[in-house]
Amino acid sequence: MKTIKRMTVVAAGAAILCATGLATAGTASADDGKGPYATCDLSIWDVCTTLYYNSNLQGSHTSFFGSDEDFANDKFMSSGAGKGQGVKNNAASAHYWMRGGETGYRGVIYYNSNWKGPCDAIAENASANRLHNTYNENASTTFGTSVFWDGCYLFN
Template identity: 35%
Template sequence: MSASVAKRISPLRALAFAGALAAASLLTAGTAAAEGNPVEGVDWDTATSSHKCADQSDQFRFRFYYNSNQAGAWINIGHSVYDLKSVEIGGSGGGYQALYFCDKGNGAGQYVANNAASAYNWFLGYCATVHYNSGYRGAEEHVYPNNGINLTSTKNNNRSINFEAC
């Protein structure tokens, strides 16, 4: 290949490469901006948010279900929750409340703590661990990204949930 042909191709290749990098960064930025980060924030963000009962939420992408097979009433979770039955409201001095299943079917209005039979995790890159006891202790089950499960060792005995990158 002559030097003049190489000079003409090289800028074209550089331009194509730069365009591909720009497109990739836009796609990555769009994905990151759209999804919440469940390892940031505090449990009262879940208790007081309208996202907890939304049909779909980009910020609250984990869902507990009252029945097996992702059926019945549900609640969206957006952050780790130390105790599903005693969530501090608004920080220090705001009081405590339990999380309840939303008005969306069988089990609506029931406590989420010790009443969930299944779960689904839509978070990308974050694994959820459902714990038998409050404080992220006791028997546990993992719900991987884009995956739903019927709870077994924590079925109707779920008291906390923790998220981590996976």
């Protein structure tokens, strides 16, 4: 009887673990995979914009492998000052990473959600040690050619 009882407890525990794993897997598969992440992995994506909590690329940071129309639910993820804080209206500096031979693209950070308002545009593999138009006032990001960054403050 004790053996059957133990097997029932073990089976119930395994079922809970499997259900938890499946629920987590379902959530992960719904992710678009474009971030935010703690680091840039250019072996996966060709472009990446990293936002830092402090000036001079210091403090906690978070990376985006594409566009994000609203930072409302994004957090600074790496270790350092600002870890766990919301990204929206808290980024002070940024770096735009790009691999490959394409030119003419910039990482663009906007003051408002939905890629609106004043903006800062960072050249390929360059940094903005202190954002100009969006210093601690930033809500969205994208990347692209001059159509996206016309009128932005340019970092080279």
